[in-house]
Amino acid sequence: PATADAGSDPNAPPVTAPLPREAWLATLAELPAVAGLAPAAVTTVEADRVRILLADGSEDEVLWENGLRQARPYLSENAVGGAPGSPADVLAVGDVIRVDRRNDAWRLSQVPAAQAALVSLDPDDGAILSLVGGIGFELSKFNRATQAERQPGSNFKPFLYAAALDAGFTAASIINDAPIVLEDASLEGIWRPENDGGKFYGPTRLRWALTKSRNLVSIRLLRQLGVSRLIDYAGQLGFDTSDFAPDLSLALGTHAMAPLELAAAYAVLANGGYRVEPYLIARVDDSAGETVWAADPVRVCRDCEGRELSMEEILAGEDANGHRSAGRVMDERVNFILDDMLQDVITRGTGRRALTLKRKDLAGKTGTTNGPMDAWFSGYNRDVVTTTWVGFDAYTPLGRREFGGTAALPIWIDFMREALADSPDRERPVPAGIASVRINPETGRLAGAGDSDAIFEYFREEYVPEPAEGGGEDVPGKTGTDDLIRDIF
Structure with a gap:
């Protein structure tokens, strides 16, 4: 329940004994509605509902099913206490609470922290x-x-990928999704970034890495692209890069x-x-x-x-x-x-x-x-x-x-x-200079005639990949090494 005191915490327990009606109304008058959540005083606690007094002097009720049954005591950001057995387990006479009206009924609510x-x-x-x-x-x-x-965080990743595409990487470029250790003074020593969930998936196409938000692919991509190139490109797009830290953590949206x-x-x-x-x-x-x-x-x-x-x-x-x-x-x-x-x-x-x-x-x-x-x-x-x-x-x-x-x-x-109610659902036209070709999803290269697992991918015409049998050259997207990074297998 919320507090009768109009202090900084609108959900603190009451600090005063139950008050007469006039005192309740005076207290409610000092509490503004917050985001549509109206203050109310509990006047009666019954077996399946509580009676409430609103700031305008009207009286109403909150039924057991309208937020009381669902209330749980806060234990931590990851846990709540057990379910209440009755309204008396949740509220007491004199409590000042927050309520909102939905479907012609008042519901118990609270101002979120x-x-x-x-x-x-x-x-x-x-x-x-x-x-x-x-x-x-x-x-x-x-x-x-x-x-x-x-x-x-990863909300910044599209701009890293844009910089990479501009530099000659493709949606089919292969980057290794594997554990890495960074030894960088700007990152204050050893840094061991991880994917969400702690799993690694090996060689991964950039399209799939962005779709699934693979952190390790993004870091390796930035290492190959170059931090300064990303910062320059981000500034071109309108970001204020004056305080961008010139290190690989930018790949994970740390600025x-x-x-x-x-x-x-x-x-x-x-x-x-x-x-x-x-x-x-x-x-x-x-x-x-x-x-x-x-x-x-x-x-x-x-x-x-x-x-x-x-x-x-x-x-x-x-x-x-x-x-x-x-x-x-x-x-x-x-x-x-x-x-x-x-x-x-x-x-x-x-x-x-x-x-x-x-x-x-x-x-x-x-x-x-x-x-x-x-x-x-x-x-x-x-x-x-x-x-x-x-x-x-x-x-x-x-x-x-x-x-x-x-x-x-x-x-x-x-x-x-x-x-978007009045916005038509329309497909973007394909610009000139874009090619859609079949590729092998494992290698990112052109698929052979008998490749049953082939998928279509978009490329800028000058970056259409070669067939797998003609490969071996050093191209953007190929996994590299560096004195600051060592793969752990």
Whole structure:
């Protein structure tokens, strides 16, 4: 039960004896509703319900099935106590609780200690469609969407893979998923990163590694790519790289950033490879309805695709509609291939829960940091890009069952269900210079005529692999060694 004291913990046990009705009402008047959760005082405890007094003076009830039966005492982030046998095991007269009304009935609730944030953008111009900085502005004015810098974990991996694709790796490049030990002074000694679950799967195609979020593949990929190359590429996409630590831990999303910064980077993935800047205010009108100021963001011109711009448009930096043109920061074909890989995260990987939306144009990536401490999901279609985060302000663990796909993704799903209601489900066109060929899924090379396990994969035309029998050359994606890393078998 919550406390009658309007202090910092809205769920602490009561600190006063049961009060008269007038005193209860005075106490309730001092407690604001938080995220729609209304304060109420318990006036009577019965065998199958409790009677409550609300701040407006009305009286009602909370039935046993409406949150009382489900209540459990908190033991730790991973455990709760036994089930109650009656309402008296949960509440007592005089307790001040939080209730919410659903289906014409009051339910026992509580203000969560965990926090969450959401940022949603129009990927064509960066307009902020929705911004949620936390649960209950009444409790905290801190805007976690713009001010909280948290490690994104695997939510950052798509940008590593984009840099690798740009450098000549392919979705079929093979990287070894095996234990590694890093000896690096910048990482303060020995570092033994692991995959979630502690398993290793040997030589793995990059597409499958991203789909299943394999940490060891990402680290080896960054080692082959080069840390400085990733940092340069991330800066090109719009990340503030001034404080990026130049070490291999970047592969696992260790650099802290705000959800807004991450959402802006995912907008590049959603809009085809163009950099846009988030903005909140579209225009300012005076009391007469006249516009005194209007935002002039750079925009992605969908009408310009496949059309040559005139010399006047190029010199003016404007598109066919007279808007300032967003600059391309990611190769169109790299963007297409990466988007296709991130669609696999939804259909076959850690984002499968999003299949409940019954759409074929969704792509995204989960993210979870050690603890788990932070849970993320960033995803998009062509019209809307959204990032969600869940965690504790105090940097304490969420619990061993809370991951990006279980804590942050459900919020994303609920929001996108409404946000995409009027967005048509459409397939991206294949850009010029992309080849779809059959490959051997074990080697990543062209499949032979009799290869029954062959699958199709997209490549930039100049990076179509050779047949397996012609191999042996040193190409991007081949497992290498280095004095700082030793494989453990």
